[in-house]
Amino acid sequence: MTTDDIILRVEGLHKSFGSTEVLKGVSFTVRKGETKVFIGPSGTGKSTLLRCINQLIVPDAGRVYLHGEEVTHAGAKINQYRAKIGMVFQNFNLFDHLTAVRNVEIALIKVKGMKENEAREKALFELRRVGMEDRADHYPAQLSGGQAQRVSIARALAMDPDVMLFDEPTSALDPELTGEVLEVIRSLARAGMTMLIVTHEMRFALSIADELLFMEHGRILESGSPAELATSPNFERTRQFAGRFAEL
Amino acid sequence: MDLSAILIDWLPFLVTGIIATLGLVLSALGVGFIIGLPAAIGQVYGSRPVAFLINVYIWFFRGLPLLVLLFLFYFGIFPAIGLGDVSPFVVGALVLGLHGGAYQAEIFRGAILSIDEGQMTAARSLGMSRTQAIRHIVLPQALLIALPGWSNEYPTVLTDTSVCYAIGVAELLTRASVIVSTEYIAMPIYLACAGLYLILNYAGMKALHLLERRVSVPGFESGSNWT
Amino acid sequence: MDQIAFIVEILLPALWGGFVVTLGLIACTAPFGVLIGAAVAVGRVYGNRPVQYLCRAYVTFFKGCPLLLLLFILYFGLPSVGISLSPFVAAVLGFIFCNSAYDSEYIRGSIRSIKEGQFTAGLALGMSRAQVIRHVILPQAMRRSIPGLVNEFVYLIKYSSLAYMITVIELTGAGKMVATRYFTYNETFFVVGLVYLFLVTLTTIGAHLLERRVSLPS
Ligand SMILES: Nc1ncnc2c1ncn2[C@@H]1O[C@H](COP(=O)(O)OP(=O)(O)OP(=O)(O)O)[C@@H](O)[C@H]1O
Ligand SMILES: [Mg+2]
DSSP, X not given: OOGGGEEEEEEEEEEEETTEEEEEEEEEEEETTOEEEEEOOTTSSHHHHHHHHTTSSOOSEEEEEETTEEOTTOGGGHHHHHHHEEEEOTTOOOOXXXXXXXHHHHHHHXXXXXXXXXXXXXXXXXXXXXXXXXXXXXXXXXXXXXXXXXXHHHHHHTTOOSEEEEESTTTTSOHHHHHHHHHHHHHHHHTTOOEEEEOSOHHHHHHHOSEEEEEETTEEEEEXXXXXXXXXXXXXXXXXXXXXXXXX | OOHHHHHHHHHHHHHHHHHHHHHHHHHHHHHHHHHHHHHHXXXXXXXXXXXXXXXXXXXXXXXXXXXXXXXXXXXXXXXXXXXXXXXXXXXXXXHXXXXXXXXXXXHHHHHHHTXXXXXXXXXXXXXXXXXXXXXXXXXXXXXXXXXXXXXXXXXXXXXXHXXXXXXXXXXXXXXXXXXXXXXXXXXXXXXXXXXHHHHHHHHHHHHHHHHHHHHOOTXXXXXXXXX | OHHHHIIIIIIHHHHHHHHHHXXXXXXXXXXXXHHHHHHHHHHHHHSXXXXXXXXXXXXXXXXXXXXXXXXXXXXXXXXXXXXXXXHHHHHHHHHHHHHHHHHXXXXXXXXXXXXXXXXXXXXXXXOOHHHIIIIIIHHHHHHXXXXXXXXXXXXXXXXXXXXXXXXXXXXXXXXXXXXXXXXXXXXXXXXXXXXXXXXXXXXXXXXXXXXXXXXXXX
């Protein structure tokens, strides 16, 4: 394994909101094509961690490197890094005043400076990838949750990101709609996309993760490959947590 | 005395008054927009001192009667800064605009604040700068949300233009008053004038509703209220 | 300084009389504005067809007719049909028409927002329609209308200045006379403006306190 393979490096992230310390030193590295899945109880800082990676939240301490370049303290250059870090939100955050295809192309035009027709072509291509080409002219209000989330994935993919961050992409969806979104994410994994995923879908997590990371109280408590989950002593606390879910 | 004959005689005179009134309305709404929108942006996204100054502007222009503002600007401020021979129409349009801008700022501010924070977050996550996110994501949505409230400014501004009578702008009410004092018939002229204002009110709202319908985006539908 | 002396020794005493007249205009208008506004609102929601139609016409006319024109009609127009009003009475009448039309819109909205069940429950207790409206619906509706009514009260403070245009020497009129006589438009109208600003700000603060006092747990 050479260091060239490392796309993202996170070192000792700390973040407090007021007097509550939400991240207490989180470190890990992500290699090209790898899928890391974060699980853990509510309020342990998973969303905060993802948002610290692209500096939507500025960490108090610690560093983030993308391809060896520091993302933290990047100043105005941060917009260039963010363009290379795709992010998908729990509640989609599609731009409500724009059609699906405009949602996908707007950052191509405004951030990447692409020409209108070039951007349109690229946007339609990405929509096709997530099976949403036939809804290109629909407004977010006219899409189901699953469809909206697929468009938002296309929007992030269109920027040709080096890594994709998913923050509970199916939590806001009715159970019958989660499948279509998870299937899109699976196809990305197969295509070799590098991904960090926060999810509560244990079966999905186990099936897609190269590495499973269990977070609690602002720390990565346990981690390893999904295969180890059932037996390894590395995953004692995780099993406890996952077991509670299985009972539900 | 034949009222309809008198009205026909004076019709061109009244029509120029209507044109002046509509001119006042359009410039007031325009100036109000040019002031109100940036003011709202400054209130929401500006630094503390900027937001404070804008608050003072809004407090001042919402707290003073239009009549006092017109007197202050027309007889006081304009002559004092060497613009004493600016026409009353220009002063009227400007004061109506400054006054309306304070109200419009509140409308736009409410609209901006009503937009989910996730919209800004998503825009930034794609690499847009703050300015780009405000310009391409937040503002278009804010304008759509503000449109019904903004439309409801129209009837207010329309009736407000009549106060410009006090500084001698030759708008509709001024013209009607001239006819009254020339022909010595008051009631029918005044009532006809009121009728014209009601028609302008109705026609303007109709036009704004057409505009609302044209720019409507699924998910942003809602109408301005009118009777 | 000259200006300070002018303001303290000449302007403020001269404005005092006008200030009192302004307060008089407001005090004579506001209660009737709210009362008639409530009546018009009730008429629009609960009246029969002709009453609804009349109330609606009332609102449309007095909202759509510029207040200044309305004052001209009452003061310069009515004498031609044999009714002569003093400037003060004409002004108050005009303000009441205008104020009540706007107030009625807020009150109507509040009435509409009260759940249908309230009405049914009142009837089920044996109250008459009028009793339900008076004792059940209106007390709730008026409470909910307070922010809107305060808004209109603020407008009333400001638009009371238009009374000067039909020769009532209230605050603005008193100011105009001083300003013309001493040729001090800037100082005078700035000070006059500050007095209105003071009244408006006082109202807003008072309204916040009132709202907290009468708000029901909900
Ligand atoms: N902007 C903020 N200001 C103050 N506190 C915050 C902020 N954002 C998050 N927090 C707090 O930080 C803690 C961690 O939040 P975070 O959203 O990162 O948790 P999470 O692991 O994603 O939880 P969940 O599974 O519920 O999404 C929570 O207690 C939350 O209330
Ligand atoms: Mg979260």
